[in-house]
Amino acid sequence: MASYDMTGKNALVTGATSGIGRATALMLAENGARVAVAGRDKERGMAVVYAIRANGGEADFIPADLHDAASAKELAHRAAETIGPIDILVNNAGVAAFGPTEDFPEETFDAIMATDVKAPFYLVSEIAPAMAARGGGAVVNVTSISGSIGIADSAAYGAGKSALNQLTRNWAAEYGRKGVRVNAVAPGPVRTPMADRSGDIPDALAEQAPAGYVASPEQIAAAITYLASDESSYTQGTILAVDGGRSAV
Numbered sequence: 001m002a003s004y005d006m007t008g009k010n011a012l013v014t015g016a017t018s019g020i021g022r023a024t025a026l027m028l029a030e031n032g033a034r035v036a037v038a039g040r041d042k043e044r045g046m047a048v049v050y051a052i053r054a055n056g057g058e059a060d061f062i063p064a065d066l067h068d069a070a071s072a073k074e075l076a077h078r079a080a081e082t083i084g085p086i087d088i089l090v091n092n093a094g095v096a097a098f099g100p101t102e103d104f105p106e107e108t109f110d111a112i113m114a115t116d117v118k119a120p121f122y123l124v125s126e127i128a129p130a131m132a133a134r135g136g137g138a139v140v141n142v143t144s145i146s147g148s149i150g151i152a153d154s155a156a157y158g159a160g161k162s163a164l165n166q167l168t169r170n171w172a173a174e175y176g177r178k179g180v181r182v183n184a185v186a187p188g189p190v191r192t193p194m195a196d197r198s199g200d201i202p203d204a205l206a207e208q209a210p211a212g213y214v215a216s217p218e219q220i221a222a223a224i225t226y227l228a229s230d231e232s233s234y235t236q237g238t239i240l241a242v243d244g245g246r247s248a249v
């Protein structure tokens with residue numbers, strides 16, 4: 001693992017109870033950050049906190065069901081109260097659902113947009129100005145290859161991730177001069193519980209990619225950690241594809 005000095009930094013990771021978010025929380029903590037582990041499932045959240053503490057790191061679990069402005073703003077406040085002012089925000093929590101457009105339930109469409117677009121929007125609206133007021137910070141949005149290439153049965157999810165890609169660029173323009181760097185990581189298929197619920201899509205994407213296999217959560221966490229670190233200080237508004245090369249071919 002690459003190592004960075006994140007001592008004294010406070011990081012909020014949404015969806016840190018599982019998969020990519022869990023791996024990111026562990027990696028940020030290994031590099032010295034104090035981490036707010038956010039998610040809905042307390043048991044899995046506390047397991048991540050205990051794993052970090054057992055490793056000598058600092059972490060707390062903050063329960064959050066992210067679906068609107070109020071839930072996002074409440075998480076921002078509770079995280080800052082618990083671990084201190086946020087220096088690093090990782091917008092990772094996401095809802096994925098797939099299926100033909102003609103049969104797609106409206107409540108599922110709304111759930112994707114609420115968690116994957118609206119919640120990050122209101123987390124940034126709350127946290128980025130506070131980062132700017134203290135001289136800077138880093139936001140990393142976890143999007144998807146689905147936000148930039150066309151995948152059958154992925155219309156709603158892809159639209160949400162594409163929106164988050166565009167928010168990344170808009171926020172770089174809005175907050176960059178104020179010291180807040182905003183970037184995104186766009187993973188390809190990653191072996192997580194979400195991928196296990198996504199039918200044939202992960203294996204099909206991996207099969208088409210130069211790498212030829214489904215990534216581990218740690219391979220995505222490494223890119224997120226880099227973009228959250230001061231080592232990426234001149235990188236702003238980038239959508240970093242970590243997809244085994246699938247979007248390039």
Ligand SMILES: NC(=O)c1ccc[n+]([C@@H]2O[C@H](COP(=O)([O-])OP(=O)(O)OC[C@H]3O[C@@H](n4cnc5c(N)ncnc54)[C@H](OP(=O)(O)O)[C@@H]3O)[C@@H](O)[C@H]2O)c1
Pocket residue numbers: 014015016017018019020021038039040041042044064065066067092093094095096115142143144145186187188189190191192193194195202
């Ligand atoms: N796996 C892939 O192949 C892949 C590929 C590209 C992009 N991504 C993106 O990577 C991110 C992480 O996915 P993953 O694969 O690591 O999935 P995962 O293991 O299923 O984890 C999803 C996380 O999101 C949280 N979450 C879901 N709905 C939430 C809500 N309403 N409020 C708060 N938290 C919520 C979950 O929390 P609880 O478990 O506590 O409910 C969980 O921690 C997502 O944004 C996903 O779209 C994944």
